[in-house]
Amino acid sequence: xxxxxxxxxxxxxxxxPLALRLAINSSLGKRRTSINQKIEKxxxxxxxGIGDAALLLPTLKILKDVIPAxxxxxxxxxxxxxxxTHSPFVxxxxxxxxxGDLKKVRETEYDCIFDTEQSHFLTGAFVAFSKxxxxxxxxxxxxxxxxxxxxxxxxDEYEAESFFRLFAASIENWPEKFQLRPPYFFPRNQERGxxxxxxxDIKREIVCIFSGASIIExxxxxxxxxxxxxxxxxxxxxxxxxxxxxxxxxSQKIMDTANSPILNLCxxxxxxETATMFDRSRLLISTDSGMLHMxxxxxxxxxxxxxxxxxxxxxxxxxxxxxxxKNLPCSPCxxxxxxxPCPNNMACMMDISSEExxxxxxxxx
Numbered sequence: 001x002x003x004x005x006x007x008x009x010x011x012x013x014x015x016x017p018l019a020l021r022l023a024i025n026s027s028l029g030k031r032r033t034s035i036n037q038k039i040e041k042x043x044x045x046x047x048x049g050i051g052d053a054a055l056l057l058p059t060l061k062i063l064k065d066v067i068p069a070x071x072x073x074x075x076x077x078x079x080x081x082x083x084x085t086h087s088p089f090v091x092x093x094x095x096x097x098x099x100g101d102l103k104k105v106r107e108t109e110y111d112c113i114f115d116t117e118q119s120h121f122l123t124g125a126f127v128a129f130s131k132x133x134x135x136x137x138x139x140x141x142x143x144x145x146x147x148x149x150x151x152x153x154x155x156d157e158y159e160a161e162s163f164f165r166l167f168a169a170s171i172e173n174w175p176e177k178f179q180l181r182p183p184y185f186f187p188r189n190q191e192r193g194x195x196x197x198x199x200x201d202i203k204r205e206i207v208c209i210f211s212g213a214s215i216i217e218x219x220x221x222x223x224x225x226x227x228x229x230x231x232x233x234x235x236x237x238x239x240x241x242x243x244x245x246x247x248x249x250x251s252q253k254i255m256d257t258a259n260s261p262i263l264n265l266c267x268x269x270x271x272x273e274t275a276t277m278f279d280r281s282r283l284l285i286s287t288d289s290g291m292l293h294m295x296x297x298x299x300x301x302x303x304x305x306x307x308x309x310x311x312x313x314x315x316x317x318x319x320x321x322x323x324x325x326k327n328l329p330c331s332p333c334x335x336x337x338x339x340x341p342c343p344n345n346m347a348c349m350m351d352i353s354s355e356e357x358x359x360x361x362x363x364x365x
Contacts, residue, residue, distance in 0.1 A: 287305050
């Protein structure tokens with residue numbers, strides 16, 4: 001986790017509760033709990049990483065289906081904005097880290113404001129201070145008083161379904177049951193052309209590997225990734241490492257220890273181009289990460305390695321996905337994005353064998 005994100009978490013934990021109380025006490029107007037019959041413009045607040053943003057897409061697609069003429073404004077961070085770029089479900093993208101964009105949001109009258117943040121106090125405070133006919137958010141950490149409609153949040157519910165229920169509380173004619181209906185990403189010709197060029201000489205089926213993670217507790221040993229890549233090559237597949245700039249060093253170390261010709265695209269693809277890459281791939285093997293959730297939303301089969309994270313909440317759902325989890329007594333230990341220091345040498349990840357990962361992969365291939 002980079003320093004800026006750590007700093008934001010510290011600021012939120014110390015300043016957030018006070019800001020939330022002040023915002024709640026100073027907010028004016030009556031609570032509105034009835035469904036607004038005419039919703040034309042909404043604000044959806046989604047700070048955080050790539051994974052939460054990707055898992056929000058099914059709900060945004062449903063919202064656009066239910067109200068075709070709706071304007072959906074997304075307030076997000078630069079690190080996850082790429083998920084919403086060029087999306088047909090999104091009318092405008094605003095920067096959560098830019099004061100000018102926050103001012104624009106404060107001055108805009110929205111028919112409904114949806115705070116999809118699960119625990120941070122500052123988003124609740126911002127919503128309480130904002131204009132809007134109705135404000136909706138999760139009833140966690142005392143944040144429920146900031147909203148006109150608060151929705152219970154469950155730690156063992158798939159995150160995409162939690163977002164679905166959040167919107168169901170305030171949108172008329174909302175479907176009764178959640179189900180995935182891809183596509184959620186829509187590559188442009190430019191992105192397809194770049195991927196075609198990168199894969200022009202590749203004759204094998206592509207298996208994508210994402211070895212990074214936002215925290216060290218979710219990482220898997222590099223030598224095991226190399227073993228998996230080598231076996232995939234022996235199976236007639238093309239192991240292909242993907243990721244951003246943060247994963248370049250890790251990817252190079254895997255390349256250095258592997259004995260097979262790995263295609264390394266780390267740091268070379270945007271999020272939209274990565275989604276295009278998934279369209280050309282047979283499988284994604286990944287840690288518990290935003291890239292995993294993006295792959296699941298691109299409808300590619302996945303093998304995921306879970307340790308400190310809650311697999312019921314973050315593991316891809318359905319028979320096209322395999323979750324490897326040692327289910328140690330000390331795991332999962334992550335809650336609301338915070339993982340305590342591990343006293344057990346990260347055994348939940350270290351104990352996963354390359355044979356387990358390959359066995360799950362062969363089952364899907």
